[in-house]
Amino acid sequence: MIRVPYGLRIHRFLAPKKGSQPGECEDAIAFHAGRMVFAVADGATEAYDSRSWARLFVRAWVRIQPPVFEMQEFEPFVRDLGRRLHRKWSKRKLPWYAEEKVRGGSFTAFVLLHFYIAGVTLHWKASALGDCCLIHRRNLTDCNAFPITRSEEFGSHPILLPSIESKQRRALDSVQHASGAAEPGDDFLLVSDAVGCWFLKQRENGEGETTRLFDRLTESNDADGLQNFFGDLRSTGQIRNDDIAVVRIEVY
Amino acid sequence: MPYVAEISRTNPTCFIILLDQSGSMADGFGGSEGLRKSDFVADIVNKTLHDLVIRCTKAEEIRNYYHISIIGYGGSVQSAFAGALGGKTLVPISEVADNPARLETRTKKVPDGAGSLVEHQVRFPIWIDAGASGGTPMCAALSQAKVQLEQWLSEHNDGFPPTVLHLTDGESTDGDPTALGKELLSLGTTDGSILLFNCHVSSHRAAKVEYPSGDSGLPDQFAKTLFGISSVLPESFRKAAEQTGVNVSEGGRGFVFNGDPASVVQFFEIGTRPANLR
Numbered sequence: 204m205i206r207v208p209y210g211l212r213i214h215r216f217l218a219p220k221k222g223s224q225p226g227e228c229e230d231a232i233a234f235h236a237g238r239m240v241f242a243v244a245d246g247a248t249e250a251y252d253s254r255s256w257a258r259l260f261v262r263a264w265v266r267i268q269p270p271v272f273e274m275q276e277f278e279p280f281v282r283d284l285g286r287r288l289h290r291k292w293s294k295r296k297l298p299w300y301a302e303e304k305v306r307g308g309s310f311t312a313f314v315l316l317h318f319y320i321a322g323v324t325l326h327w328k329a330s331a332l333g334d335c336c337l338i339h340r341r342n343l344t345d346c347n348a349f350p351i352t353r354s355e356e357f358g359s360h361p362i363l364l365p366s367i368e369s370k371q372r373r374a375l376d377s378v379q380h381a382s383g384a385a386e387p388g389d390d391f392l393l394v395s396d397a398v399g400c401w402f403l404k405q406r407e408n409g410e411g412e413t414t415r416l417f418d419r420l421t422e423s424n425d426a427d428g429l430q431n432f433f434g435d436l437r438s439t440g441q442i443r444n445d446d447i448a449v450v451r452i453e454v455y
Numbered sequence: 456m457p458y459v460a461e462i463s464r465t466n467p468t469c470f471i472i473l474l475d476q477s478g479s480m481a482d483g484f485g486g487s488e489g490l491r492k493s494d495f496v497a498d499i500v501n502k503t504l505h506d507l508v509i510r511c512t513k514a515e516e517i518r519n520y521y522h523i524s525i526i527g528y529g530g531s532v533q534s535a536f537a538g539a540l541g542g543k544t545l546v547p548i549s550e551v552a553d554n555p556a557r558l559e560t561r562t563k564k565v566p567d568g569a570g571s572l573v574e575h576q577v578r579f580p581i582w583i584d585a586g587a588s589g590g591t592p593m594c595a596a597l598s599q600a601k602v603q604l605e606q607w608l609s610e611h612n613d614g615f616p617p618t619v620l621h622l623t624d625g626e627s628t629d630g631d632p633t634a635l636g637k638e639l640l641s642l643g644t645t646d647g648s649i650l651l652f653n654c655h656v657s658s659h660r661a662a663k664v665e666y667p668s669g670d671s672g673l674p675d676q677f678a679k680t681l682f683g684i685s686s687v688l689p690e691s692f693r694k695a696a697e698q699t700g701v702n703v704s705e706g707g708r709g710f711v712f713n714g715d716p717a718s719v720v721q722f723f724e725i726g727t728r729p730a731n732l733r
Binding site: 222227249251252254255295297298299300301302303304306369444 | 461463464465466505508509510512513514515517552553555558565566567575577578580
């Protein structure tokens with residue numbers, strides 16, 4: 204657990220899908236506690252080297268001061284990142300299949316969150332593209348999700364952030380934004396799609412016991428417990444076998 | 456519910472492509488004098504293998520989600536792989552990727568991001584060459600597929616069931632394939648029976664039938680025979696068909712009769728799209 208000013212408790216959990224190694228996880232997490240910036244990304248499995256793209260994106264975003272949200276700053280930011288990634292690939296002598304796949308580039312979904320103080324109030328601002336999700340709970344009861352609000356909205360083919368510069372503008376037009384004020388007792392979850400879908404389904408079905416267990420495990424930063432928890436959900440078909448990324452921020 | 460197993464490195468699936476390489480495959484195709492059926496089909500199979508490899512490419516690594524066999528039948532019945540894979544069967548996709556018989560240079564048009572297409576020189580792998588000789592020993596080919604399937608299934612009993620994609624331009628010359636086809640269809644994994652899809656191609660302009668759910672509209676007994684040994688398309692394959700612009704009704708079978716070049720392209724696209732890659 205990491206303590207930061209302004210009363211945020213931060214918990215994180217990242218795990219690959221069953222059958223994959225940690226080094227193969229295409230979800231990525233980054234945050235900077237002092238700057239109160241948090242990012243989760245989910246690299247597209249079908250694309251080339253999406254793990255690198257997702258990791259590069261979240262790590263670079265949390266380093267930028269102040270955090271970029273507006274298109275005029277965000278566009279050059281992702282353009283430079285994409286160029287950097289493609290430069291890295293171009294330095295290698297690739298086999299024919301990698302060469303072919305590189306031409307399609309990488310893709311990632313993301314959700315970004317920034318807290319800031321204005322006056323005496325803690326505010327938050329978020330951006331998202333694709334099916335990574337921000338879930339804002341107040342006293343663990345009221346629940347708002349962004350940009351996806353219902354479990355059945357997962358599973359389609361969302362617009363993702365491409366690494367190829369010429370494809371980025373169109374994707375960036377689809378980035379969604381949200382903002383609000385935070386209070387002590389608020390709880391923010393940044394999650395990739397599998398967890399987001401499972402969590403919202405639990406809420407829709409009024410099944411609170413499992414989410415309470417999830418809350419307890421994240422609060423205690425029990426990585427083994429969470430591993431087993433998601434393992435059980437997978438084996439009972441309650442969650443899709445996919446990479447898992449969770450960043451939980453408790454406001455106190 | 457069948458056909459839902461995840462396809463992963465620990466739980467791969469398998470594709471067997473059965474290719475008619477009889478003498479009549481040297482005839483023209485699609486109304487073009489210069490285009491032989493055998494050349495067109497070989498090109499599509501190479502493109503299909505290319506796409507399967509690309510699908511399994513992560514970074515520079517190929518994940519072995521698939522095992523591949525290609526059985527050519529005509530003057531003989533044998534593995535149609537050329538080059539280093541010659542004679543091999545049930546080859547892991549990473550080995551397929553690293554061992555094309557040769558790499559050709561082709562021109563590909565790709566979007567330039569500004570609404571136009573630009574030409575790129577790309578390396579295109581060739582694994583099989585066109586073949587056209589002898590008769591149509593379909594039963595012998597199905598027998599060989601069965602042997603391979605039984606071997607593969609003994610080691611992969613819980614995976615997504617194997618898919619057999621069979622392409623022919625004529626009737627069997629070594630007997631009625633019905634019994635062997637049924638034997639193949641009786642094999643499977645805990646996730647469902649194997650999938651046998653049949654595509655008949657014709658050099659003549661004849662009304663084509665694609666993915667029918669019944670045999671009443673089929674023109675002759677040969678068509679009905681192939682229909683009878685074709686699997687119903689599972690839902691994920693029907694969705695893949697929709698994406699290629701083909702509407703398949705529920706109960707529609709993986710069967711094409713009197714197919715033209717476009718049918719062949721779609722047949723291989725649809726037949727190699729099982730979902731649940733992990």
